[in-house]
Amino acid sequence: MMQYISENVLPVQDGLLFGLGLLTVYFGAVITGALIRSLGGAGSIGLTVLGRYLTGWFDYVRGNDRITINITLNMVVDNHLKFDTLVADRRLWYVWPNAYRVHLIRKAAKRTTKDNPVILFPERSTGKTRRGIGARITESVASVKISENGRSERVRLIPDDDYRAAYAPLIALVAEKCAYEGAIDLAIGRAMEEHCFVVALTFEQLDRRRARHLRAMVMYEPALLNLPEEMPEVDFEEHKTRYRTLLSIARQYREHPERFGVVKMWRAKLFAA
Numbered sequence: 001m002m003q004y005i006s007e008n009v010l011p012v013q014d015g016l017l018f019g020l021g022l023l024t025v026y027f028g029a030v031i032t033g034a035l036i037r038s039l040g041g042a043g044s045i046g047l048t049v050l051g052r053y054l055t056g057w058f059d060y061v062r063g064n065d066r067i068t069i070n071i072t073l074n075m076v077v078d079n080h081l082k083f084d085t086l087v088a089d090r091r092l093w094y095v096w097p098n099a100y101r102v103h104l105i106r107k108a109a110k111r112t113t114k115d116n117p118v119i120l121f122p123e124r125s126t127g128k129t130r131r132g133i134g135a136r137i138t139e140s141v142a143s144v145k146i147s148e149n150g151r152s153e154r155v156r157l158i159p160d161d162d163y164r165a166a167y168a169p170l171i172a173l174v175a176e177k178c179a180y181e182g183a184i185d186l187a188i189g190r191a192m193e194e195h196c197f198v199v200a201l202t203f204e205q206l207d208r209r210r211a212r213h214l215r216a217m218v219m220y221e222p223a224l225l226n227l228p229e230e231m232p233e234v235d236f237e238e239h240k241t242r243y244r245t246l247l248s249i250a251r252q253y254r255e256h257p258e259r260f261g262v263v264k265m266w267r268a269k270l271f272a273a
Contacts (some may be wrong), residue, residue, distance in 0.1 A: 069214045070090070074217055078214075080232055083242070086177050089198055095170070110210075112203040117205065117245050131179065135148060163258065167199060167260065178263075179264070185266065190266055193268075194264055194265070196263070196264055198218070198249070199263060200217045200263035201214075202216070217242075217245065224253065225254065227249060
């Protein structure tokens with residue numbers, strides 16, 4: 001009897017262990033799948049938060065706000081430098097939805113110096129350049145086939161000017177804040193005076209170790225062109241950097257006004273006929 005039991009218990013025991021193994025594998029797969037789905041849903045949010053945190057920390061310790069821009073109105077009143085914010089901090093991709101345009105602006109910002117914080121774009125080459133694979137790909141996607149007088153040919157599309165494309169959104173933001181009422185008054189025939197304000201895209205640095213910040217600086221054109229070289233009174237020592245930036249803008253605007261933006265605003269004439 002004992003021999004019979006020992007011979008039959010072992011197969012039954014093996015069957016039970018095999019069944020328990022299958023159940024373990026099944027429940028393990030179910031739990032793992034649920035865990036993976038949960039981590040997948042929370043993981044993307046977690047990675048986004050972690051990425052923003054690390055980016056913020058990196059910009060904080062380096063004093064480099066690389067993803068925001070604001071627009072300020074600058075003036076000298078009674079030999080005192082004053083300024084106010086026209087447009088508060090905005091994300092770069094809000095102002096320029098084209099990510100490649102943001103890349104070009106940030107690349108140009110890296111080329112600025114303490115003496116010249118104004119954003120400048122490199123001139124495009126008009127001559128023949130080396131025809132590599134990248135140039136061929138660009139030429140293929142930047143050209144279009146047109147038909148004229150019964151003939152078809154492929155012509156190269158002309159990209160927008162870098163300065164015009166960079167300043168157009170800034171001009172629109174300033175005009176939205178300041179110019180719409182005057183434009184409506186002008187349109188309905190009221191006696192108005194036109195005033196021009198220069199917009200300059202800058203990447204200031206207070207010194208070699210502090211505060212790099214992308215800013216669009218706006219100033220009344222006649223006041224900009226007549227800025228005195230002498231430093232006016234300032235509220236804080238670091239504001240002297242801003243005045244030196246305004247002087248740099250004035251010098252470059254006289255030589256190359258096409259590299260800047262201009263906003264036109266209208267105000268009612270004080271003594272209208």
